Amino acid sequence: MSAAIxxxxxxxHFGSLQVLDGVSFDVTQGEIVALLGTSxxxxxxxxxxxxxxxxPGEGELWIDGKRAEGTKDRNALSYMFQEDRLLPWRTARANAEFGLEAASPAIASRDRHTRANAVLDLVGLQGFADAHPHQLSGGMRSRVALARSLVTGPRIxxxxxxxxxxxxxxRSQMHDELLRIHAMQRMTVLFVTHDVEEAIVLADRVVVLAPRPGRVREIVSVDLPRPRTATDPTVAEAIRQLRLLI
Structure with missing residues (x-):
């Protein structure tokens, strides 16, 4: 399959500080890849x-086979941040709709509602579309954030x-949820983690970065069937081996 990234x-560089140096790897379409390393x-x-x-300060970055230059080449991407960044005055539905409001051509309000309801159902929040963030648990807020990331139908x-x-x-429930949705939609996933267990449980491959400056130390394939649990001896051994590379 061709590379999505x-x-x-x-x-x-940020001023005189070199943050990344000579990073090269591909993420295949439909693959889940973890970026793992120390702070x-x-x-x-x-x-x-x-x-x-x-x-990038140096090198080349390609998205779906095209040289990426600015956000105009990244319409197929969606970004889920570390903070859920939900707008407190908006309902779960309205937060999920947010990514559709600047779409071109414009999407009618009724269609935005329909798509937001669909992704909230997809992440298991049936019946909570009218709830505000303060009425939701941390896990439910994460599900709303995931729904907001999925509402545009991203390929990546x-x-x-x-x-x-x-x-x-x-966290384990959200891992299961992400893998379930990935199996249904087959989008490409690239995620950052410092958690070795999370990397092994979720990823098809793990890109291990060495620090100062950041560079690829090793790329590890995780050839284990899903679902994966850290208590499984084979998974536990993969986690142990990966920790040796950090």
Whole structure:
């Protein structure tokens, strides 16, 4: 299959500080890939460049086989941030609709409602469309944020540690939810994590970044059947082996 995301020799400086150096890898269409590494290795910077929030200082970045230059080439992408960033005065439905409001051509209000209701159902929030963020648990807020990321029908979903603030049980539920939706929609997923267990449970491949400056240390294939649980001996061994690379 062809690459949804390609990086070739990508580097980035902030002033005199070199954050990334010579990063090269591909993310195949429909694949789930984790960016893993310690704090300061440039994971979020790299994700922000793929999203079009930052431009590479060196190298080339390709999206769906086309050279990416600015956000105009990234209409197929959606970004789920570490914070849920829900607007407190909006209902769950209105928050999910947000990504559709600037669409060109414009989408009618009734159609936005219909699509928002559909993605809220998809993430298991039937009956909560009219609830405001303060009325929702942390896990439910994460589901609304996921719904908002999916409402545009992206081919590529970018996630920056979106489940890191959830308790372990809720994080596991969100992992299951993401994998269920991925199996249905087959979008490409590139996500940042510092959690080795999360990387093994979710990803088809893990790009391990070394720090200062960030560079690819190793790319690890996770050839294990799903669902994966950390208590399974084979999965636990994969987690142990990956920890040795961090």
């Amino acid at each position: 390609s990086l070739r020799g990508v580097g980035k 300061g290795c440039g994971k979020s910077t790299l994700l922000n460049m793929v999203a079009g929030l930052l431009e 979903l970018l996630m920056d540690e979106p489940f890191s603030k959830l308790d372990p049980q809720m």
